[in-house]
Amino acid sequence: xxxxxxxxxxxxxxxxxxxxxxxxxxxxxxxxxxxxxxxxxxxxxxxxxxxxxxxxxxxxxxxxxxxxxxxxxxxxxxxxxxxxxxxxxxxxxxxxxxxxxxxxxxxxxxxxxxxxxxxxxxxxxxxxxxxxxxxxxxxxxxxxxxxxxxxxxxxxxxxxxxxxxxxxxxxxxxxxxxxxxxxxxxxxxxxxxxxxxxxxxxxxxxxxxxxxxxxxxxxxxxxxxxxxxxxxxxxxxxxxxxxxxxxxxxxxxxxxxxxxxxxxxxxxxxxxxxxxxxxxxxxxx
Numbered sequence: 001x002x003x004x005x006x007x008x009x010x011x012x013x014x015x016x017x018x019x020x021x022x023x024x025x026x027x028x029x030x031x032x033x034x035x036x037x038x039x040x041x042x043x044x045x046x047x048x049x050x051x052x053x054x055x056x057x058x059x060x061x062x063x064x065x066x067x068x069x070x071x072x073x074x075x076x077x078x079x080x081x082x083x084x085x086x087x088x089x090x091x092x093x094x095x096x097x098x099x100x101x102x103x104x105x106x107x108x109x110x111x112x113x114x115x116x117x118x119x120x121x122x123x124x125x126x127x128x129x130x131x132x133x134x135x136x137x138x139x140x141x142x143x144x145x146x147x148x149x150x151x152x153x154x155x156x157x158x159x160x161x162x163x164x165x166x167x168x169x170x171x172x173x174x175x176x177x178x179x180x181x182x183x184x185x186x187x188x189x190x191x192x193x194x195x196x197x198x199x200x201x202x203x204x205x206x207x208x209x210x211x212x213x214x215x216x217x218x219x220x221x222x223x224x225x226x227x228x229x230x231x232x233x234x235x236x237x238x239x240x241x242x243x244x245x246x247x248x249x250x251x252x253x254x255x256x257x258x259x260x261x262x263x264x265x266x267x268x269x270x271x272x273x274x275x276x277x278x279x280x281x282x283x284x285x
Contacts, residue, residue, distance in 0.1 A: 005167045009039065012159050019152055024144075025050045025109040026153075028160075029068055031101045035168045037182045043189025050109040051245075051253075052135035056086050057194040058252035059128060075101055079146065081113070087120035087136055089113055091149045095160050102164050105153050111139035180205075181219040184212060188224075192232050192255050198224060232256065233269050240278045247274045 019026045030036045030043075057064055063085050076094055083089045090108035094101055111117050121136050174182055183205050201224070202209045216224040236254040239245060248259040251274075256262035267273050272280065 005039075005163070008159070008163050008167070009041070012042075012156070012163065015156050015159060019156070022152070024107050024149075024152060027106045027108070029071065029104040029106065031103055032164065032168065034171065034173055035102065035164060036186055037174050037179060038168060038171060040182045040185035040189060043186045050088060050139075051249075052086065052088055052132070052139060053084075053108065054193055054253040055131055055135050055249075056128070058255075058257075060195055071104065076104065077101070079150070081143075081146070083114045083117045083120060084108075085120055086124055086132075087111060087117045088139060089117050089143065091143070091146070093150070093153055093157070095157050097161050097164065103160055105156065107149055107153070109140055110143040111136065112141040113143060177215050177219060180207065180211070180215045184216050184224065188228055188231060192228065192235065193253055195255060195257055228255075229265065230269070233266055236262070236266065236274070237270065237277070240274055247278075250274070 016026060016028070028042070035042070053064065067085055071092070076092065077096065078094070080092050081089065082092055088108055089110040089112075090106050093105040093107075095103045095105060111121075121133075125133055125136075173179075184201060187201050187204060198209050198212055202212045205212070207215075213224060216227070220227060232255045236250050236256075239250045239253065240247075243250070245253070247263065251259040251262035254262070256265075263273055263275075266277070270277060
């Protein structure tokens with residue numbers, strides 16, 4: 001039986017969910033440009049499930065994205081254990097094939113193993129709200145072994161390599177409006193947890209604001225701003241169902257700066273307030 005790309009994408013997403021369900025805060029940085037453009041939906045897997053990471057991004061910082069771009073430019077080829085600018089330690093595992101780096105797998109949410117972690121925390125502590133200190137203290141001071149991480153991620157590495165070889169490597173790259181639309185979708189999927197505007201998207205992608213608006217509406221049949229709001233609400237809905245985080249926290253992590261406005265939008269979209277939806281225990285939408 002020949003597996004199509006949609007089936008494999010679902011298999012990959014399901015395995016990511018399985019690993020996260022086992023308690024590992026897994027995310028993926030997709031490096032291969034063609035893969036990112038052909039399948040922008042993979043950007044959802046780049047969302048970090050570390051509360052400190054999401055809190056920092058909710059404060060509007062761009063340092064996390066700069067740090068990720070630096071990692072891509074370094075073209076890391078060996079497994080490593082590193083610390084981000086805000087003191088979060090993580091395992092990084094490159095996914096490569098024949099010299100091509102396809103992606104990086106991150107398992108994050110730790111502290112206390114590298115001296116730089118505490119230094120980064122002390123540097124940013126005076127500059128951020130008190131919640132930053134609480135989130136840092138909540139990081140796991142006892143990370144698992146490298147062997148355990150490698151074992152948990154091995155199936156995902158093979159799945160990504162197989163997907164790349166079957167559906168990406170020999171594909172003709174996107175062009176024209178399809179290329180622009182894919183870049184826009186990729187930006188939204190990767191950055192939805194932080195506040196951004198259409199001017200931000202235009203500046204990041206190198207197009208005019210009017211071109212961004214025109215292309216997105218042409219290819220998707222709706223304004224970009226409406227799509228972003230709907231996507232953020234859908235991600236918040238998942239978090240309400242699968243986490244115990246407060247509604248205010250979920251609102252911030254989903255890109256809404258005002259929890260009251262978030263609750264109003266959620267009720268208008270789904271017919272229930274966030275609290276009522278969580279209490280309802282719905283399993284299917």
